[in-house]
Amino acid sequence: MDVFVFAVAAAVILIGAMGVVFSRNPVHAALMLVMTLFGIAVLFVQQQAHFLAAVQVVVYAGAIVVLFLFVIMLLGVDVAENVTVEPLVGQRTAAWVITAGSVGLLTALAIRAAQVSLGMPSGTRPLDGEGGNLVQLARVLFSDYLFAFEATSVLLVIAVVGAVVLANRSPGSTADAGEQEHSPTGAGR
Amino acid sequence: MGDPLQGGDPIFIGGIDFGVVALVVLKVLIGFTFVMVGVIFMIWFERKLIADMQNRIGPNRAGKWGLLQTLADGIKLIFKEDLMPNKADRLVFRLAPYLTVAPAFLTFTIVPIGGLFGTGENGTIEVFGYRTFVQVADPPIGVLFLLAMSSVAVYGVMLAGWSSGSKYPLLGSVRASAQMVSYEAALGLSVVAVVLLTGSLSTHDIVSAQSGGFADWNIWRTGVVPFLVFCIAATAELNRPPFDLVEAEQELVGGFHTEYSSMRFGMFYLAEFMNTITMSAIIVTLFLGGPDGPSLFGPDIIWPTIWFMGKLFIFLFTFVWLRATLPRFRYDQLMDLGWKRLIPLSLAWLLVIGAIRIADDEGWNVALVIGISLASCVVGALALVGASRAGRIRRRAEEALR
Numbered sequence: 401m402d403v404f405v406f407a408v409a410a411a412v413i414l415i416g417a418m419g420v421v422f423s424r425n426p427v428h429a430a431l432m433l434v435m436t437l438f439g440i441a442v443l444f445v446q447q448q449a450h451f452l453a454a455v456q457v458v459v460y461a462g463a464i465v466v467l468f469l470f471v472i473m474l475l476g477v478d479v480a481e482n483v484t485v486e487p488l489v490g491q492r493t494a495a496w497v498i499t500a501g502s503v504g505l506l507t508a509l510a511i512r513a514a515q516v517s518l519g520m521p522s523g524t525r526p527l528d529g530e531g532g533n534l535v536q537l538a539r540v541l542f543s544d545y546l547f548a549f550e551a552t553s554v555l556l557v558i559a560v561v562g563a564v565v566l567a568n569r570s571p572g573s574t575a576d577a578g579e580q581e582h583s584p585t586g587a588g589r
Numbered sequence: 590m591g592d593p594l595q596g597g598d599p600i601f602i603g604g605i606d607f608g609v610v611a612l613v614v615l616k617v618l619i620g621f622t623f624v625m626v627g628v629i630f631m632i633w634f635e636r637k638l639i640a641d642m643q644n645r646i647g648p649n650r651a652g653k654w655g656l657l658q659t660l661a662d663g664i665k666l667i668f669k670e671d672l673m674p675n676k677a678d679r680l681v682f683r684l685a686p687y688l689t690v691a692p693a694f695l696t697f698t699i700v701p702i703g704g705l706f707g708t709g710e711n712g713t714i715e716v717f718g719y720r721t722f723v724q725v726a727d728p729p730i731g732v733l734f735l736l737a738m739s740s741v742a743v744y745g746v747m748l749a750g751w752s753s754g755s756k757y758p759l760l761g762s763v764r765a766s767a768q769m770v771s772y773e774a775a776l777g778l779s780v781v782a783v784v785l786l787t788g789s790l791s792t793h794d795i796v797s798a799q800s801g802g803f804a805d806w807n808i809w810r811t812g813v814v815p816f817l818v819f820c821i822a823a824t825a826e827l828n829r830p831p832f833d834l835v836e837a838e839q840e841l842v843g844g845f846h847t848e849y850s851s852m853r854f855g856m857f858y859l860a861e862f863m864n865t866i867t868m869s870a871i872i873v874t875l876f877l878g879g880p881d882g883p884s885l886f887g888p889d890i891i892w893p894t895i896w897f898m899g900k901l902f903i904f905l906f907t908f909v910w911l912r913a914t915l916p917r918f919r920y921d922q923l924m925d926l927g928w929k930r931l932i933p934l935s936l937a938w939l940l941v942i943g944a945i946r947i948a949d950d951e952g953w954n955v956a957l958v959i960g961i962s963l964a965s966c967v968v969g970a971l972a973l974v975g976a977s978r979a980g981r982i983r984r985r986a987e988e989a990l991r
Contacts, residue, residue, distance in 0.1 A: 427681065427751065434744070454733035462740020462773070466747065466766055473751050473763060534729070534790060 405446050413439035426472045430465055437461045451534045599713055600721040612719055617698070620725045624697050628862045632659045635862075635909045642913040663855065671851035676754030685752060686849070686856035689745030692738040693863035698725035699734055699792045700870040703880050703894035707800030712793060712880075714890065722793055723880070723894075731790035732780050735871060736773065739826055743769045745860070746828075746835065750845035761844030764920065765828060765835040771927040772825040772832075778935035779815035779822065782942050783807050783875050796879035808876040814938045816876045818931050823868045825927065828861070829908055831915035834923060869904035873897065933973055937966040 416439060419432030437460045444453035541549055600609055633648065633656060640647025648655030673682060703723035704712035713720045728734055743766050750762020784790055786807065787798045799806050808816045825832040836844035846857045873879055882896030918926070941962045948958035 425678075427678070427748075431681070431748075450728065450730045451733070454730040454737050457737040458733065458740050462737065462743065463770065466740075466743055466770060469747060469751075470763070470766065473747075473759065 402446065405442065409439045409442040409446070412436075412442070427469065430468050430472065433468075434461050434465050437465070449533060451537060598722050598727050600719050608717065608719060612716060612721065613725075616721075616725045620698055621694060623702070624694055624863055624866060627866045628859055629659045629663075630656075631862050631866060631905060632662075632858075634905070635912070638906070638909045639913050642910075666855040667852050669851040671853060672848075674754055674848045677848065678752040678754065681748050681752035683853075685745050685749035686853045686860075687745075688748065689742060689860040690856050690863065692742040692745070693860045693867055696735055696738045697863075697867045697870060699728065699731060700724060700867070700874050701727075701793055701796050701879050702870070702897050703890075705884075705889060705893055706797045706879075706881055712797055724793065727791055727793045729791060731792045731795070732784065732871075732875070733790055736777050736780070739769070739773060739776070742860075742864070745857075746845050749849065749857070753845075753848035755848055757841045758845050758847045761835050761841045761847070764841075765845055768828070768832065768834065768923060768927075769826055771924065772822045772931075775818055775927060775931040775935055776822040776826055778932065778939060779819040780875065782811045782815040782935070782939055785939070785942055785946065786810055792874055792879075796874060796881065799878040800881050802881070803878075806876065806878045806881070811876070811942065812938070815935060816872075818935045818938075819876065820872060821926075822931060823872060824908070824911065825923070827864050827868055827908075829865065830912040831918050832923060833917060834920055865905065865908055866901070869901050869908070870897075872904055873900040929973070929977060933969070937969060941966065 413436050416432045416434075416436030420429045420436065423429040423432060437456060441453040441456040441461075444450070444456060600612065603609075636658070637647045637655065648658035651657040651661040673679065701712060701722060701724040704710070704714055706712045712722055714723055715721075730737075746765040746769070747762045750758040750760075750765070753759070783795060787795045789795065789798075795807070799810075828835040836846075841847070846854055849857060877900050880893030880897040882892060882899075884892040941959070944958050944962040945955065947953075948955050
């Protein structure tokens, strides 16, 4: 059963991932990304990480890819792109090298640890202690890793404020910056 | 999972054999039939009720009191020509209606629609020798599944609009996804209040925590505010009036489904009503004790389902009532309500509930804690009002300068 679920989910993930790379249309690529994310959510459920699975769907599929699609639709870049030009010189060669390296590493890993490649739960035993994995996750997050958690939230707030400030620049201060650079509206915000 | 204390249907305790699989399939079928029949009558009910409120007669030709009108419409839709615009993205255009219908039904699976809670049976019934919950599934992530599905539902609307390859649907879908993503935050935050009090995400646990009778319902225990926020956010999430800017027939023709015809259009219609029923059922589950209520006469086992239906009906009626009475919001008002009112309100209320819980655990003076937290909420609200006023004044000054 485990192997069967893993095989189906892995196939979905791989097809999705290849779809992201090979789709000519950005919207199709984004949809393929959603498919990949769903496959990963299934794998999380199989590993008994129900909370992670839900978060995967809510955050990645529900928010982040929706934002991607938003940008694609609003900016009207939903047309096939010319892929014959190489924007970064040496990018393609680097991609081949890195791909070969990753495949090599993964193969080595699969040979060394048969469990990983068969989709068996990779922990040696289920988490002990009371409550489901949500309770335990919450306890660890708000005790051992509290500082990291709070630091992350501060970082996110800074990012949000930064985004608002950048987006909120009045058009005058950016469009003809030469004239209005020292005007009271353009500076100091 | 096998632990009954953590949720998880007792049907799976004895291992999975053929009977269990058959019973689960049966439950899915019953759930699906329930929703489909519900949709058929909901459409009739909405048309008839709105007709009453507007002094019209409404559907009255097909069947007694027009009861079969929806069926007739459905058959008509199936036989109509299915058009596809020239500039449409064929694959996505076909996919979008299914992406709308599937989440609508899937969310319903986590709703307990019967079973006696608060007794030794703990919401289970015995069918063919198996003990089981009266709900299709009880995933450990419970209400998070609701949020996950409502975020998937965004795709149906968004892709339908984009793939039509036409202006009005695109505008409608951009509006829709912005609206649904914004109100999902308020929806989630008001659910957190319920989860905080229950200590579990499972819908079954949420219902059994409310089984002590009327005073134990979450609507009172969470202090009404999360209930109101949830109802408003749910209406916006459903794209129902007064939040139906997505369709806004006067400005956008038909919104995201303008280019759809035949049964593909029918599926959007179906999903909308399915969502209405599901959302009402979720509200009943989260805040009104689900199938909780006294048994009056006859066999005990039918009463929870009757109570559930009764409560569900109140919300279905309210949704129709809202549609008949309230004018549509303007887009900026919609965003203001979501981001500047509902989200801060539910966040602040969450902090108050959290403070009360801590005060309870630590044995502090509860009245004092409530007073201090409410006072800090008021200070926060004033700061928010001040900030938005300052922003408005500055914007006006900038406009004057240009």
